[in-house]
Amino acid sequence: MSSYDDDTLPLQPPIRLPGKATLAAAVRAAPLAGELKPEGEDTEVLAFWAEHCRERLAGDEVLLLELVRLFLSREPLRGEASGTLTGLGLVRQAEPYTLSWLGLWVARQIIAETTGQDIPVMGSLADADAATLLHGLRSYPESERGEELAGWLEGRDGQAAADEIASVLGGVSPLSRAVGVELLSTAFGEEGRQALHRLLEEPKLGAVIAARLGRDERQPSPEEIAWVLVDMAAALLEFGGETGEVIESIAMGMKPEEQAGTIAILAFGDHPWTGQVLRVFIEHHPDERVVAAARKALRRLRGLADLRG
Structure with a gap:
C-alpha cells in the first residue's frame, strides 16, 4: 500500500471501471488494434496496450496533458479529439468528447506512476484489510464511501469489522485515522462507538479520538x-x-x-x-x-x- 504525500495533486475521488474482459474487448476494438495486433489473453492484451500508450504519450507532452486534464476534470472537451487518442481507444468520439473506459484505465495508471497516487476504483476494496480500506477511502465522497464500505462489510461480522478498524487506527496515516474515527462513530452503530470508547485511554490515539468526537471528559495531557x-x-x-x-x-x-x-x-x-x-x-x-x-x-x-x- 503506497502512501501519498505529494502536494502537487490533491487526492482524487474514485472512478468506476468495468471488468478486465470489457477493457480488453475495448482494446481489440480500438482503431489502431488492427495495426498493432494485441494478442493473447485479456491480461496480456491489457499489459501490451498500457505499455504502448505509455510510449506514445511519453513522446507527446501535449497529448499526455490532455489525457490527464480530461481525467482530473471529469468534464467533456469541445472540438475534435486527437487522432492518436481516438486511435488508441482512449476517448469517446462523440462531440464534446470524454475519456472512454479504456482512457480512464490508462490515465489512472499514468497518474499513479508519475505522482505516486493510486486513485481508487469503486469495488476494489471489498477484500482489503482494514488499514488498506481506510487508506483507499480517504478521497471518497460520502455516498461512494457508504457504497464501498457496504461491499467491504458483506460477509463480515459487524462487531469483528468494527474491532478490526479500531485496531489499526494507531498505525495508519492521519487522514486514514480521521476516516476510521468517522466511520466507527457514524456507520457502525453502538458497536463502533464502543470500539472507539475502548481506545480513549490510549496515549496520543485516545486524545485524537476525543478531539474529533468532542469528548471533553478526555482531555489531552x-x-x-x-x-x-x-x-x-x-x-x-x-x-x-x-x-x-x-x-x-x-x-x-x-x-x-x-x-x-x-x-x-x-x-x-x-x-x-x-x-x-x-x-x-x-x-x-x-x-x-x-x-x-x-x-x-x-x-x-x-x-x-x-x-x-
Missing part, C-alpha cells in the same frame, strides 16, 4: 497536545487542503504571538508529520514571528531526531 494538533493539521495536508486551512487548524484564531508559542511545542510531540506541518508555517504563514518560531521548532525537531538515533 501536556505531552499529547502537540501530537493532537499535528495529527489534525496533517489530515488536512494529506487530503490536499489549502495551506490556509492547515494553518488555521492550529492557529484557531489566536494572535501571532500566541501562535508562535503554540508552534514552539510541536517539536516535542514526536508525530511523524511534524516536519511537514512546520514547513507549511515556514513557507506560507504571513507573520514573521510565527515563521521564526516554526523554523526554530523544525531545528529542534531535527536535533531531537538525532538524539533518538
Whole structure:
C-alpha cells in the first residue's frame, strides 16, 4: 500500500471501471488494434496496450496533458479529439468528447506512476484489510464511501469489522485515522462507538479520538497536545487542503504571538508529520514571528531526531 504525500495533486475521488474482459474487448476494438495486433489473453492484451500508450504519450507532452486534464476534470472537451487518442481507444468520439473506459484505465495508471497516487476504483476494496480500506477511502465522497464500505462489510461480522478498524487506527496515516474515527462513530452503530470508547485511554490515539468526537471528559495531557494538533493539521495536508486551512487548524484564531508559542511545542510531540506541518508555517504563514518560531521548532525537531538515533 503506497502512501501519498505529494502536494502537487490533491487526492482524487474514485472512478468506476468495468471488468478486465470489457477493457480488453475495448482494446481489440480500438482503431489502431488492427495495426498493432494485441494478442493473447485479456491480461496480456491489457499489459501490451498500457505499455504502448505509455510510449506514445511519453513522446507527446501535449497529448499526455490532455489525457490527464480530461481525467482530473471529469468534464467533456469541445472540438475534435486527437487522432492518436481516438486511435488508441482512449476517448469517446462523440462531440464534446470524454475519456472512454479504456482512457480512464490508462490515465489512472499514468497518474499513479508519475505522482505516486493510486486513485481508487469503486469495488476494489471489498477484500482489503482494514488499514488498506481506510487508506483507499480517504478521497471518497460520502455516498461512494457508504457504497464501498457496504461491499467491504458483506460477509463480515459487524462487531469483528468494527474491532478490526479500531485496531489499526494507531498505525495508519492521519487522514486514514480521521476516516476510521468517522466511520466507527457514524456507520457502525453502538458497536463502533464502543470500539472507539475502548481506545480513549490510549496515549496520543485516545486524545485524537476525543478531539474529533468532542469528548471533553478526555482531555489531552501536556505531552499529547502537540501530537493532537499535528495529527489534525496533517489530515488536512494529506487530503490536499489549502495551506490556509492547515494553518488555521492550529492557529484557531489566536494572535501571532500566541501562535508562535503554540508552534514552539510541536517539536516535542514526536508525530511523524511534524516536519511537514512546520514547513507549511515556514513557507506560507504571513507573520514573521510565527515563521521564526516554526523554523526554530523544525531545528529542534531535527536535533531531537538525532538524539533518538
